[in-house]
Amino acid sequence: MARVLINLPARAKRGEVIEVKTLIAHPMETGYRVGPTGAAIPRDIINRFVCTYNGAEVFRAELFPAIAANPFIAFFTVATESGEIAFSWTDDHGETQTEVRQITVE
Amino acid sequence: MDAGPQSASPTRRLILLAAAGFGLTSFAAPAAATSAAMEEAIRALLGEAAVNRGKVRLELPPIVENGNTVPLTVSVESPMTEADHVASIHIFNQKNPQPYVAAFHLGPRAGKAVVSTRIRLADSQQMVAIARLGDGSFWSDSADVIVTLAACAEG
Numbered sequence: 500m501a502r503v504l505i506n507l508p509a510r511a512k513r514g515e516v517i518e519v520k521t522l523i524a525h526p527m528e529t530g531y532r533v534g535p536t537g538a539a540i541p542r543d544i545i546n547r548f549v550c551t552y553n554g555a556e557v558f559r560a561e562l563f564p565a566i567a568a569n570p571f572i573a574f575f576t577v578a579t580e581s582g583e584i585a586f587s588w589t590d591d592h593g594e595t596q597t598e599v600r601q602i603t604v605e
Numbered sequence: 606m607d608a609g610p611q612s613a614s615p616t617r618r619l620i621l622l623a624a625a626g627f628g629l630t631s632f633a634a635p636a637a638a639t640s641a642a643m644e645e646a647i648r649a650l651l652g653e654a655a656v657n658r659g660k661v662r663l664e665l666p667p668i669v670e671n672g673n674t675v676p677l678t679v680s681v682e683s684p685m686t687e688a689d690h691v692a693s694i695h696i697f698n699q700k701n702p703q704p705y706v707a708a709f710h711l712g713p714r715a716g717k718a719v720v721s722t723r724i725r726l727a728d729s730q731q732m733v734a735i736a737r738l739g740d741g742s743f744w745s746d747s748a749d750v751i752v753t754l755a756a757c758a759e760g
Contacts (some may be wrong), residue, residue, distance in 0.1 A: 574721075
């Protein structure tokens with residue numbers, strides 16, 4: 500499992516717009532580089548990122564090889580209610596890593 | 606006294622000029638070709654719709670020392686309500702091997718249409734950000750970047 504950094508406030512006021520910053524350790528191999536033997540290194544990138552808030556999708560990204568290694572994505576969402584914010588990254592092999600963070604809204 | 610070098614210098618100048626001119630044209634050709642790829646990708650997104658300038662702000666450092674990680678922020682002026690919000694933001698580049706950089710899908714629950722990420726740039730070029738609003742209209746902004754060390758330069 501790749502290392503993940505997620506930064507979001509643990510508590511927020513109802514209706515507050517909060518910033519969510521995410522980063523996942525991944526080489527984001529473009530497929531355009533050549534290895535030591537002269538053969539092209541096959542493409543291996545995270546192509547999809549989804550953020551859900553208590554099960555409802557609030558943000559989604561489609562990524563291409565032009566995204567830097569260890570993809571960093573920062574965005575905003577409205578703190579509507581207490582619960583779970585889930586983040587999932589899907590790579591070219593179809594593998595998905597999901598991380599969940601709790602938020603308390605008062 | 607010696608007319609040889611004097612008469613030779615105009616020809617040499619002409620040869621240098623011709624070489625410089627050739628160099629310019631041979632560099633300009635691939636740039637135009639990749640820019641066409643970007644136009645095509647943008648056209649595929651827009652369909653028949655027209656794109657307006659404004660509302661969108663694409664922020665990139667004007668000079669980049671390392672093309673492997675370039676911070677990028679797109680912000681769109683929008684109240685982000687159910688009636689008037691940003692549906693998606695698309696980022697394109699001119700000279701990377703692929704014209705598409707990323708697509709972000711937002712909604713009224715985003716609260717604020719601001720997205721940041723880090724990208725790779727293969728060369729000094731123009732970047733374009735296009736936002737699609739909930740009503741189906743498109744808005745765009747562009748930014749020029751100078752890259753001193755390109756991404757994918759070393760193996």
